[in-house]
Amino acid sequence: MKHSCRLLLVSLTVFVISACFPGRFGSRNACYAAEPYTFGVVPQFEQRKLHAIWKPIIDELGKRTGLSFRLVSTLKIQDFEKEFVAGRFDFAYINPYHVVKAAKSIGYIPLVADSTPLRGILVVPRKSSITTLTELNGKLVAFPSPNALGAALLMRADLERLYHVTVKPLYVKTHSSVYLHVVQGLAVAGGGVEKTLWEQKQEIRDALRVIYTTRSMPSHPVAAHPRVPKEHREKVRQALLDMDKTPSGRELLSKVPVKQLIAVTMKDYSKLLDWGLDAYWDDFWREE
Numbered sequence: 001m002k003h004s005c006r007l008l009l010v011s012l013t014v015f016v017i018s019a020c021f022p023g024r025f026g027s028r029n030a031c032y033a034a035e036p037y038t039f040g041v042v043p044q045f046e047q048r049k050l051h052a053i054w055k056p057i058i059d060e061l062g063k064r065t066g067l068s069f070r071l072v073s074t075l076k077i078q079d080f081e082k083e084f085v086a087g088r089f090d091f092a093y094i095n096p097y098h099v100v101k102a103a104k105s106i107g108y109i110p111l112v113a114d115s116t117p118l119r120g121i122l123v124v125p126r127k128s129s130i131t132t133l134t135e136l137n138g139k140l141v142a143f144p145s146p147n148a149l150g151a152a153l154l155m156r157a158d159l160e161r162l163y164h165v166t167v168k169p170l171y172v173k174t175h176s177s178v179y180l181h182v183v184q185g186l187a188v189a190g191g192g193v194e195k196t197l198w199e200q201k202q203e204i205r206d207a208l209r210v211i212y213t214t215r216s217m218p219s220h221p222v223a224a225h226p227r228v229p230k231e232h233r234e235k236v237r238q239a240l241l242d243m244d245k246t247p248s249g250r251e252l253l254s255k256v257p258v259k260q261l262i263a264v265t266m267k268d269y270s271k272l273l274d275w276g277l278d279a280y281w282d283d284f285w286r287e288e
Contacts, residue, residue, distance in 0.1 A: 036070035037228065040089035042080055042098075042220070043073055044144075044175050044196055053255045054093075057243075060252060064239035067232060077145040077173065084108075091236060093222050093256075097149045100272050101281070110221040110266055111237040114195075114258040117216035120150030120158075121197060123182055123208040124189045133163045133212055141167040142178045142187035146282040150193040151175060154214045156280050176200065183207045195219075195257050218268045219258075237263060 039061075041054050050073050058069045072089065074080040083089060084098055087106045092098075094108075096118065102108050122141075124130045136159070143152035146169070159165040170187050172178055175196035182190040183204060189211070197205060222240060224233040243249030244261040253261065 036068040037090040037232075038072050038088065039069045040072045040080065040084060040092040040094075042092075042094050043075065043077055043173070045199075046174055046176060047073060047075060049176075057252050057256075060243060060249065061236065061239055064243065065232070065235040067235065075173075077148065081147060087225055087227075090225050090228050091222060093220055095147070095149045096218050096220060096269055097147070097153060097272055097277060097281070099221060099223055099266070099269050103266065107226045108223040109226060109233060110223045110264045110269060111233060112240045112261045113221040113264045113268070114219040114256075115260045115262045116195075116219060116258075118150050118219045119194050119216050120152075120155045120214035121192050121194055121210045122155060122189055122212040123179065123192060123197070123210050125182060125185070126207055126209045128188070128209070130188065131211065133159060133165050136167050136189055137165045139167055139188045140170055142170045142172050142181040142190035144173060144175050144178055144191070145171050146280070148175075148191070149277075150214060150217065151178065151191040151196075153277050153280050154217070154275070155191040155212075157275070157277060158212075158214055161276075179204050179208060199255075199257055217272060218264065221264055221269070 039054075039058055041050060043050060045053070051071065054071055054073075058071045061067075062069050069091070072083075074083065081098070084092055084094060085102055085105070087102075092108070096113075099108055099110055122133070122136075130136065143155070146152055146156075152169075152171075156167075156169070159167060167189075170181070172181055175192045176199075178187075178190040178192050179197065179200055181187045194213075197208070197210075222236070224236065241261055241263065244253055244258070
């Protein structure tokens, strides 16, 4: 009898360990899912602003799904890229090209995105005499990072391939910092995206002028790691779509900024593979 009890205890112990440590013993399940899901957000803004925008969204998502989430952000864009490519985020709000880059190695699954397309913009001081892209040849231009899709990756491709313009890039971490560098005369121009420009203070927007807009591309998605159970992925997708239909949820999401969420799949982002952007992607860039 005692021997049987010991065998039963050992069996139960192995079962619990297998359930709670799926990385070694099996797939993620209820015991492991009780731990907070990591939700990474690409650092488009400085840390305090990013947390002020996303923490209420993550909290509301938890209430609507019954799941637990932990907001994760990084000071540096390349640190975020490193964590994302390593598959350390369960959910992430990411650059669209990140999804494409990680499609084969990890297979992050796009869930929702803003219906408004993403377009890169090039801004100069409102009082600047610059009106054409050719005037930027050899000049210092601010970008968030080499791999920022609309603000730098596609912008640099357009400048060189379509207009034969080569600039001296200055990487300044965030979109907000790009706009400040241009306003303060620390760069003659800067790359951003329409959405983040409209998130700036009125005096910043009034001090800038857009001289170029890139072609449209799908917006930043919220994506899930394939290790997240499909049931939980769909809960998150539906909760975000439902949140977007309420005044309070709409107010939260408008700060991202998101105008209207729609469901998306990997097919929506596949066209980026045909744009030749890999030639401008920098796997080895490190912020000083």
